[in-house]
Amino acid sequence: GAVVSQHPSRVICKSGTSVKIECRSLDFQATTMFWYRQFPKQSLMLMATSNEGSKATYEQGVEKDKFLINHASLTLSTLTVTSAHPEDSSFYICSARGQTSTDTQYFGPGTRLTVL
Amino acid sequence: EDKVVQSPLSLVVHEGDTVTLNCSYEVTNFRSLLWYKQEKKAPTFLFMLTSSGIEKKSGRLSSILDKKELFSILNITATQTGDSAIYLCAVGSSSNTGKLIFGQGTTLQVKP
Numbered sequence: 521g522a523v524v525s526q527h528p529s530r531v532i533c534k535s536g537t538s539v540k541i542e543c544r545s546l547d548f549q550a551t552t553m554f555w556y557r558q559f560p561k562q563s564l565m566l567m568a569t570s571n572e573g574s575k576a577t578y579e580q581g582v583e584k585d586k587f588l589i590n591h592a593s594l595t596l597s598t599l600t601v602t603s604a605h606p607e608d609s610s611f612y613i614c615s616a617r618g619q620t621s622t623d624t625q626y627f628g629p630g631t632r633l634t635v636l
Numbered sequence: 637e638d639k640v641v642q643s644p645l646s647l648v649v650h651e652g653d654t655v656t657l658n659c660s661y662e663v664t665n666f667r668s669l670l671w672y673k674q675e676k677k678a679p680t681f682l683f684m685l686t687s688s689g690i691e692k693k694s695g696r697l698s699s700i701l702d703k704k705e706l707f708s709i710l711n712i713t714a715t716q717t718g719d720s721a722i723y724l725c726a727v728g729s730s731s732n733t734g735k736l737i738f739g740q741g742t743t744l745q746v747k748p
Contacts, residue, residue, distance in 0.1 A: 522681075552734050563724065563738045564679075577733070613678045623668040623728030625736060627678035 523547050524616050526628030533604055534636055541599045541631045543614030549594035550616035554625060555587070558611045570597050604635040638663045640727050642739035650747050653715050657742045659725030660707040669701055669708050670736065672724040679724055682710070715746045 523546040533539050543553055552571050556564040568589050570576040576589035586608075588600040597616075601608055611632055615625035640661045649655055661669065668686045672679035683692045685701035685708060692699050696715075701708045712719055722743050726736035 526678075554735070561743075563741045566735060569733065569735060615678075617734055622684070623734065623736060624670060624681060624684050626681060627672075630678040 522618070522626040524550075524614065524626050524628040526614055526631055528631060529629060530632045530634075532634045532636065535605055536603055538600055538602045539604055539633060541601075541612055541614075541633075543597045543599070543616070543628050545595045545616040545618075545626075548616075548618045550597075550618060551594065552617045553591055553597040554615045554617070555589060555597075555599050556613045556615065558613060558630075564613065567599075601633065604633070606635045609633055609635045638727075638729065638737050640725055640737050640739040642723075642725050642742050644742060645740060646743040646745075648745045648747065649715055651716055653746075654711065654713045655715060655744060657710040657712075657723050657725075657744070658707060659709070659739055661725075661727045661737075661739075662706065663727045663729050663737060665729045665731040666703065666706075666727065667730045668728040670726045670728065671699055671708070671710050672726065674722040674724055674741070675720075682723075712744075715744075717746050717748055720744055720746045 525544045527542045555567045567582045568576045568578045570589050570591040572591050578584045591597040613630040615627045643658045670684045671682040683699045688703040696713045699710045722741045724741045725739040
């Protein structure tokens with residue numbers, strides 16, 4: 521149980537284009553989903569918290585107009601990197617939490633974004 | 637400011653050795669401490685600890701929490717090369733709306 525999928529696993533795009541990443545909880549309903557970014561040899565950096573049916577809460581320093589998050593259902597959240605630039609190249613990971621009574625988050629396999 | 641600190645940052649051992657990874661925290665309204673293992677992709681869940689002194693065990697891995705001294709340890713006995721990974725410690729707080737605060741991680745390399 522508690523499987524989270526992420527798609528695509530890897531994407532290469534040109535500078536200026538937008539990229540959408542999907543995060544799905546496959547066998548449970550995720551009341552909350554989280555989006556992280558991870559640089560090489562570093563820990564996870566939380567970008568935003570997404571609750572189904574409401575606006576995402578962004579961490580300080582994260583541009584909400586650049587990283588658009590939509591959590592349209594209890595099993596799907598999307599992150600769109602708009603007008604991507606090479607500095608946006610990174611490993612993006614989503615996680616999902618089922619019940620609000622637990623802190624356990626289950627992570628998707630991640631998306632490697634490379635912006636040329 | 638809430639923080640989670642792991643030590644050591646990296647560790648190299650040989651197969652069969654026992655390792656102890658440390659995680660200390662200063663978090664307002666502590667609720668839980670979680671351990672994750674990250675290999676090449678995203679982290680996989682190992683343990684969640686909420687009560688002091690109760691050991692959680694899964695095979696060769698075990699973990700315990702000390703809420704008085706604000707730390708946790710993750711033990712791995714009889715290490716294998718497949719244990720090579722980054723081990724992440726994270727803390728949840730009741731004042732943080734479900735967010736986890738992650739430590740820097742400990743990179744473990746197990747040599748044959």
